[in-house]
Amino acid sequence: MPDIVEQGIVLAISLIFLFSYLIIMAILFHINNPDNDSVLKGFYFYVISMTTVGFGDITLIDHTYLALIRVLFVFCIGLVMVSLVFNAIRELAAAYQRRLVEVSQRIAMKTLAVAKQHRLKSSNNHQLTNGEERLTMNDDD
Numbered sequence: 001m002p003d004i005v006e007q008g009i010v011l012a013i014s015l016i017f018l019f020s021y022l023i024i025m026a027i028l029f030h031i032n033n034p035d036n037d038s039v040l041k042g043f044y045f046y047v048i049s050m051t052t053v054g055f056g057d058i059t060l061i062d063h064t065y066l067a068l069i070r071v072l073f074v075f076c077i078g079l080v081m082v083s084l085v086f087n088a089i090r091e092l093a094a095a096y097q098r099r100l101v102e103v104s105q106r107i108a109m110k111t112l113a114v115a116k117q118h119r120l121k122s123s124n125n126h127q128l129t130n131g132e133e134r135l136t137m138n139d140d141d
Helices: 002-032 040-051 065-138
Strands: none
Touching: 002 040, 002 065, 040 065
């Protein structure tokens, strides 16, 4: 169980970093592009850019070296953060799968133990009935 909790914390921290990074970059996009009328469009631009879809409906206006560096920064850091989130999701799923295997093994062991006890009881009952039949047969002779 601690493995699942740890992986959940890693996922939550990764998501917090990713969304805070996106919000900061969206605010910077809104400030540097006067034609952009909302921060939400900046958020949309960076999500589309980080996932490498790039529809082209929203573009950067300034063509300076600073803008190029910012876009490269978004791609590099953003793709790393998206990869961290996906890796955290994968690790969390693996932790749940390990936990599920542990629980199913425990259930299987308990089921086998109960089945073994049932077989021992039925074999003891069968021996007793055979023994009683012998006793009754000896009494009749």
